[in-house]
Amino acid sequence: MTTIGTPPAGATTPSRGRARTRALDTERSILSGMDRQVPHVRVAVTIAGVLILLGLVVTCAGPLFWLFKAATSTSTETLSDPFGLWPSGVHWENLTEAWTTIRFGTYLRNTLIICAGTWFFGVLVAMTGGYGIAILKPAYARVVSAAVLATLFIPGVISLVALYLTVIDLPVLNVNLLNTFWGVWLPAAASAFNVLLVSRFLQSIPPTLFDAARIDGAGAVRIFWSLVLPLSRPILGVVSLLTIIGAYKDFLWPLLVLPDPDLQPISVALPRIESSTDLGVFMAALLISVVIPVVLFLAFQRQFLRAAGSAGAIKE
């Protein structure tokens, strides 16, 4: 924790270091650069900063660390001394046992299938729909976009039961999607939020770009494929992240649509097997379920935080 004002320890790259300090000086929040020069302010900010970080480490990373510890300890150790650090060494066998005895691999595979399908259909609907509403703009676009927007304001609870009854007997087709992945993929695709994100993004692109392409003889399909899709990469990333995380986290809907244990994702399977599984093995299963999203998050922090921020921007 270095205090502000001292030049960063960038002796090897002095020019970059100086540029960074200057950028920090022009940017300000409640405290100004001048406040920060005052010694007691500096001390107070440093102490508060250390305390905040310590608090965040204990509350946010601490439970994950404990989970790692419990997943690699025996059940009796965890029960007799929850805070003991590996009294009889690290037990990696919990992880392999979770994989074999509780068929964790099957559940993980199902989760990945659900994520992939939800991502595909979610992106398909959001991109084509957003393109239609924002750029093609036929006469009915306003009605459609109003009807999509309206669903944002209707609480999801209202249609839970009716959606379930619809999925077990699709109108017109008379198909039952119970115990199929379609039953999870398709309803998730009807996300007003994603359509809104994409159409807002496309509306911010100068329309002259599309006019020029049209004059050059490009049709709607070609504009979509070689202009809109490449331009939409940032929003595509946001929508992809939001749908995949959403699918990985979802619990109630897959619980209803996938009663067959062989098709259940980890989120549905874990609570079901909780009481019948050895504590150490169960903690190992929880750990594996956590590792994938946490590693992805640490690898793509910027994208994750930007997706969260843009989700906030649209709420405004």
Next chain:
Amino acid sequence: MVALDTEPRAPVRTGTARRRRTPVTWVRGGGLTTLLFFLPLLLSFTLFSWWPIARSLVLSLQQTNFIVTEWVGLENFQRVLADPLLGTAVWNTTVFTLIALLIGFPVPLLLAVFVAELRRTRGLASVLAYLPVVIPPVVAVLLWKTFYRPDDAGLFNTVLGRVGLGPFQWLNSGDMVIPAIVVQATWASFGTAVIIYLAALMTIRTELYESAEIDGAGVVRRFWHVTLPQLRGILLIMLLLQLIGTFQVFTEPYIMTGGGPENRSLTVLLLIYRYAFVSGDYGRATALSLLLALALGVLSAAYLWATRRWSSS
């Protein structure tokens, strides 16, 4: 290039296109292609969003066992209102929401304001705060369930035991169960609010702070008179969204307690779930869903009306 020639052209609004509109000119003008682009959206929303919403209204007036469906008028609503558990569920959900607001609203705001003052460690702090959000809720709930173990092996009982308190019953105690679930739910979700507030804090114009400073405002008054008013819009929306979200809480009580002990953590959504998927009483479940949605709608409208003076600046 071949594909380009066979494609219908995008609408060109010239004199020739003003001819009488027939299906042929519609297809030639790109109408069909446009409709094809709308097809995924129209199909998915019709089947899985608009139709179920419309069907809810019908379903609440019916009773069905999949073979015979009969109209029963408002009987479903009467049966919902006559259920003694409804009062319990509404009371629990209200308490849950109030406690969740009490903790879950100021904590992320203050944290974001403090984190915004950090410079080098701001990125690290936001990553740490967001970490619980990326953990699947089911996993987080199951993990916290072991923390809340009522015996000496529970983490909280171990920590409190060292200073001579407890052991507490946590999820098995009727008085502690809702606060315990709220703490877990807040832990799992406060990171999102922190990130959103941080983003909003970064957009506050620095001139405002500078002029406040020139006027002699200290740190607290700068927060009170610049930061808070500037965040007003997002704060109002976040409060409303949190209200709507916590009223529909399900996963946490479902996995942690199943509504127990003695229905002390039964929420409205849990009651809907029981009606529909335990007793198979879809009409009654839909009626309660509609009542909840209506309550939320009235609440939101009242909230927006009451705060209309603050939100429009």
